[in-house]
Amino acid sequence: MMQDAPFPLHLGLELLPALPPSVPFFVGALLLALARRSQGLKRLILILVPLAGAVNLLSLEPGSSFVWQVQGFELVQLRVDRLSMLFGLLFHLGAFIGALYAFKVRDTSELVAAFAYAGSALGAVFAGDLLSLFCYWEGMAVASAFLVWAGRTPESNGAGLRYLALHLFSGLLLLAGAVLHYQVTGSIAFDFIGAGTTAGALILLAFGIKCGFPLVHNWITDAYPQATPSGTVFLSMFTTKVAVYALARGFPGTDVLVPIGTVMAMFPIFYAVIENDLRRVLGYSMINQIGFMVVGVGIGSELALNGAVAHAFNEVLFKGLLFMTMGAVLFRVGNVRGSDIGGLYRSMPVTTVFCVVGAASISAFPLFNGFVSKSMIMAAMVEEGRTWAWLGLLFASAGVFHHAGIKIPYFAFFAHDPGIRVSEAPRNMLLAMAIAAILCIAIGTWPGLLYGLLPWEVAYAPYTYPHVIVQVQLLLFSALAFAWLKLTGIYPPELRSVNLDAEWIYRRLGPRTFAAAATALGSLREGLRRRLRRRAALAGAAVAAPVAGAAQTGTAVLIIGLVLVVYVVFQYVTA
Amino acid sequence: MSRDRDERDAPLFWVTRRAARIAVVALHVVALLAVAIEILFPFSGDPHAVERVQALDFPASYAVYGFVACVILVLLGILLRRLVMRDEDYYGSGR
Numbered sequence: 001m002m003q004d005a006p007f008p009l010h011l012g013l014e015l016l017p018a019l020p021p022s023v024p025f026f027v028g029a030l031l032l033a034l035a036r037r038s039q040g041l042k043r044l045i046l047i048l049v050p051l052a053g054a055v056n057l058l059s060l061e062p063g064s065s066f067v068w069q070v071q072g073f074e075l076v077q078l079r080v081d082r083l084s085m086l087f088g089l090l091f092h093l094g095a096f097i098g099a100l101y102a103f104k105v106r107d108t109s110e111l112v113a114a115f116a117y118a119g120s121a122l123g124a125v126f127a128g129d130l131l132s133l134f135c136y137w138e139g140m141a142v143a144s145a146f147l148v149w150a151g152r153t154p155e156s157n158g159a160g161l162r163y164l165a166l167h168l169f170s171g172l173l174l175l176a177g178a179v180l181h182y183q184v185t186g187s188i189a190f191d192f193i194g195a196g197t198t199a200g201a202l203i204l205l206a207f208g209i210k211c212g213f214p215l216v217h218n219w220i221t222d223a224y225p226q227a228t229p230s231g232t233v234f235l236s237m238f239t240t241k242v243a244v245y246a247l248a249r250g251f252p253g254t255d256v257l258v259p260i261g262t263v264m265a266m267f268p269i270f271y272a273v274i275e276n277d278l279r280r281v282l283g284y285s286m287i288n289q290i291g292f293m294v295v296g297v298g299i300g301s302e303l304a305l306n307g308a309v310a311h312a313f314n315e316v317l318f319k320g321l322l323f324m325t326m327g328a329v330l331f332r333v334g335n336v337r338g339s340d341i342g343g344l345y346r347s348m349p350v351t352t353v354f355c356v357v358g359a360a361s362i363s364a365f366p367l368f369n370g371f372v373s374k375s376m377i378m379a380a381m382v383e384e385g386r387t388w389a390w391l392g393l394l395f396a397s398a399g400v401f402h403h404a405g406i407k408i409p410y411f412a413f414f415a416h417d418p419g420i421r422v423s424e425a426p427r428n429m430l431l432a433m434a435i436a437a438i439l440c441i442a443i444g445t446w447p448g449l450l451y452g453l454l455p456w457e458v459a460y461a462p463y464t465y466p467h468v469i470v471q472v473q474l475l476l477f478s479a480l481a482f483a484w485l486k487l488t489g490i491y492p493p494e495l496r497s498v499n500l501d502a503e504w505i506y507r508r509l510g511p512r513t514f515a516a517a518a519t520a521l522g523s524l525r526e527g528l529r530r531r532l533r534r535r536a537a538l539a540g541a542a543v544a545a546p547v548a549g550a551a552q553t554g555t556a557v558l559i560i561g562l563v564l565v566v567y568v569v570f571q572y573v574t575a
Numbered sequence: 576m577s578r579d580r581d582e583r584d585a586p587l588f589w590v591t592r593r594a595a596r597i598a599v600v601a602l603h604v605v606a607l608l609a610v611a612i613e614i615l616f617p618f619s620g621d622p623h624a625v626e627r628v629q630a631l632d633f634p635a636s637y638a639v640y641g642f643v644a645c646v647i648l649v650l651l652g653i654l655l656r657r658l659v660m661r662d663e664d665y666y667g668s669g670r
Contacts, residue, residue, distance in 0.1 A: 273652035274660070387630060398644040466618040469609060474641035476606035481645035483599050492653050498666065500659040507666055 002455045006062045007085040009453070013059040020066050020077040020126055021088050022136070024053035025095070025119030029112045036108040043103055046111065050096035053122075057088050065128065073188060076128025082455035086309055087125045087245045089453065091118060093439075094237035094316050101324055101432035102230035113146035114234045121238035125245055129188045130178035130203075133246070137174055137206075141167030144239060147231040148223045156226040162506070163223040166216065167239075170209035177202030193250040204251060210243035211294060212287045214263050218503035221271075221283040225336075229327025232279060236286065236323050237316050244293045244312045253300025261298055262392045265291030269399035271501065276494050278336040278408055279326050282319065285362065285404040288396055289315050295393065296377040299384055302456040307376025310450055314369040314443065318361035321436040322408060325355035328425035328433070329412055336412070338494035343417025351425045352413040354433040361440040363405035363475060364397065369440045371471065372447035372462045379460065398478045405475075406482050411494060610635045 028049035035041040066078035095118040105111060120139035127133040141164060148160035180199035182188050195204045209216045220240070224232050251257065268284035268291075275281045289311070296308030328351050329344060330336050345352040357368070364370035374397070381390040424430070443450045451458040485491040500508075536556070614634050631640060 269648060270652050270655050273649060274656045391630060394640060395644045395648075398641040399648050402645050402648060465616075469613050469618075470637040473606075473609045473613070473635065473638040476602065476609055477638040477641035478645045479602055480606050481642045481649070483602060485646065485649050487599070490653075491649060492656055495660070496663045497660045498663055499656070500661060500665075 003082050003457060004062070005082075007058070007082060007089075007453070009058050009089065010062075011055065011058040013055065018060055018064050018066065018078065019056050020123065021053060021057050021060075021092075022077075022119040022123035022126065024049055024056060025115045025122060028053075029115035029119065032108060032112050032115060039106065042108065042111060046099040046103060047096075049115065050092050050099055050118075053095070054089075054092040057085070057092055060085070073131060074129065075132045076189075077123070077132060078126050079128035080126075083245070083249065083309070084126050086313065086453055086455060087241065088122060090241065090313050090316055091122050091125065091238065094118075094320060095234075097320060097324075097432045097436055098230065098234045098237060100435070101233050101327070101429055103428035104426060105228070105230055107150055107228075110147060110150035110228060110231060113143050113150065114231070117143035117147060117234060117238060121242050124242050128190060130174070130181065130190050131188050133190055134171060134175050134178060137210075138168065138171040140239060140242065141171060144235055147235055148227050150228050150231050151226045153226065156223075159223045159226040162503075163219045166209060166219050170206045173202050173209070174206035177206060190249065192252070195251060195254045195256060200251075204254070207243050207246045207250070208260075210239055211247065212240060212243075212264065212290055213260055213294075214267065215502045217264070217268070217287050218501055220286055221280050221501070222503055224283045224286075224323075225277050225279040229324075229331045233320055233323050233327060236282075236319050240286065240290050241312050241316060244290065244297070244308065247294065247297045248305055248309055252297055252305055254298055257294050257298025258386060258389050261291045261294030261296075262389045263291070264288065264294055265393055265396035266399075269396060269403055271499060272399075272403035273407070274492055274499060276338050276497060278338055278412055279323065279330070281338075281403060281408060282322055282326060285322075285400065286315075286319055288400060289319065289362070291396065292374055292377050292393060295389060296380065299377075299380050299386065301380050301384065303376055303383065303460060304380035306451075306454045306456050306458055306460075307373055307378075307380055310373035310376060310454055311370075313450060313453075314361070314373045314440070317436050317439050317443070318358045318368075318370060321354060321358035321433055321440065322362065322404070324429065324433045324436065325351050325358060326408070326412065328429050331429070332422040332425065333420055337496065338407075338411035338415075339496050340418065341412055341420060342415040343413070344420065344422070345413040346417070347420065347422045348413070348424050350430055351433070352409065354430075354437045355409045355413060357437040357440055359405045359409050361444065363401035364471065365444075365475060366463070366468050366471060367441065367444045369443040369450070371444055372450065375462050375467060375471075376460055394474070398474055401475050401478045402482055406479060606638070610638050 028045055031045050031049075032042055035045060060078070060080045062080050062082075064078065064080050065076060068075040068077060095115075098114065098118075102111060102114065117140060120136045120143055123136035124133055124140065127136055145160050145164035145167070148156055148163050150156075151160075177199045178188060180202065181193065181197075184197065184199060193200045193203055195201055205213075209219075212220050224235055227235055247257070265288050268287040272281045272284040272288070275284060293308040293311050293315075296304040296311065298304075326336050328348065329341065332348065333341055333344070335341070361368040361370045364374045378390065378393060378397075381393065425433075447462055451460075482491070617634065631637065
């Protein structure tokens with residue numbers, strides 16, 4: 001049972017009417033659009049809106065709601081419970097950190113898209129019915145596509161289009177599922193759905209696309225590396241976390257999620273090891289982390305669900321932090337290819353420290369936040385006797401340290417030094433990174449800070465002697481493996497390349513098949529036409545022997561017409 | 576000048592080859608220490624050892640698992656690279 005007690009940070013202010021938390025961000029997006037000429041005003045809005053939004057959020061009374069009656073449907077814009085409040089707080093925190101990071105961005109459209117996107121994500125989290133969820137779902141898709149396009153390169157144009165197509169498709173599946181669900185149950189309320197019905201399967205697939213399920217995961221690795229430094233930070237914070245929230249709300253305990261999540265946690269790490277673009281490595285690593293959350297939702301016990309949402313909370317912080325550090329490198333150096341950069345600890349020492357904090361957090365080192373949330377999912381798996389999946393996730397845990405914990409900081413800041421000398425990241429970026437880094441360490445050191453916010457009662461102690469010692473062993477020996485493989489020259493070097501993945505189906509096979517089919521159809525038509533002409537020539541006897549040419553064609557038609565007339569007359573006379 | 580080149584060519588974790596060697600040695604020491612602690616203070620009967628499933632119920636099991644997992648990961652990664660690696664503009668420019 002989810003706890004009924006009010007959210008711990010409840011302010012109890014009754015100065016304002018309870019607004020759906022999406023509203024301040026939509027208003028903020030509008031104000032940003034109006035203030036586009038004034039950089040100072042835009043900065044003020046960027047900082048004030050998440051803060052004002054947080055005051056509104058933390059003043060919401062548990063159980064309060066905000067309902068629109070539309071065509072006999074009750075569209076619930078505000079459902080306040082511990083699950084929605086946790087994600088609400090997380091998204092305000094994420095938006096604040098992202099806004100600080102984007103403080104000096106001049107491109108107004110990017111900032112407007114970011115706030116519209118954050119507002120849509122909050123709308124989805126607080127939506128109490130499937131129709132409202134659908135609307136915010138599509139809102140997120142469109143707003144975030146503009147964030148990808150804000151990269152303003154041919155690459156980001158293409159990636160944004162592919163991204164938008166897949167996300168709109170996810171929305172269509174959700175709508176179809178919602179309509180079917182309504183026909184069967186007579187309700188559009190968004191509560192437990194379950195995958196047992198057609199409607200449930202459609203909705204699960206819709207959530208799965210946004211979650212990055214295997215085979216529909218490439219939108220993450222395709223689009224995230226193409227956005228601007230700050231755009232990617234925003235992108236990494238909302239979409240997949242809304243999907244995890246929606247899974248936790250609609251599909252807790254759905255067994256199929258355990259194997260799906262295990263595959264998600266495992267296969268991306270192989271790609272991450274050989275990928276050259278470090279932001280794409282983080283994209284693969286993101287799918288891997290969401291795999292843990294999906295497994296947690298699939299197991300469905302209170303410990304597992306708490307673990308899943310706690311890990312979602314932590315991932316926004318540490319993955320956001322890692323994307324911010326790579327964004328800072330991109331901002332200063334101009335690219336984040338592992339093959340081209342290195343040795344940046346000389347120029348960007350503070351960013352280096354933040355990157356190491358993010359790396360330690362994602363690797364689940366004791367005293368960092370990944371340790372206190374990932375282990376809840378692992379412990380729940382042992383409790384439920386899921387040994388094989390557990391072994392798979394343990395493999396993935398070692399792999400995370402390998403590709404995200406070591407590879408990212410090593411190839412960006414250490415490794416070979418090509419002699420790049422740049423300035424340290426701008427102060428606003430450093431401040432945003434500092435906030436995320438401090439939260440990573442604070443939650444890791446005092447897990448009660450996060451556990452107190454979780455939707456279900458927590459009776460889990462992460463810091464036991466066996467747990468700490470086995471985790472340290474796992475990580476140190478992973479590091480040892482890296483060092484040995486590197487020293488013996490077995491470790492694959494960073495190479496400028498592209499690695500084929502499931503996206504090959506719609507980026508190469510699909511277009512090529514389509515083109516081949518079009519060519520085949522074209523030549524078939526040409527062949528048929530030639531044959532027909534030959535036939536026509538034969539039928540028209542010697543008269544039409546040279547087929548080409550307008551005059552001859554006209555003559556042929558005339559002769560055929562005459563033959564026809566003669567034939568009709570002949571038939572008429574003889575009848 | 577020559578020191579500068581030495582720094583730039585430093586192939587490992589830190590500024591100089593010497594510092595890199597120290598880092599690698601330190602890593603070995605700490606890793607072995609983590610195993611030694613477990614052997615000195617075993618916990619297989621510990622009721623809090625919920626993380627310990629039967630498959631890994633031997634001393635230093637996580638160390639072995641972590642090491643082997645990462646070696647397998649890299650070797651399979653190299654194999655995967657042979658299968659899937661293509662030229663950088665495989666999907667065309669403006670991909």
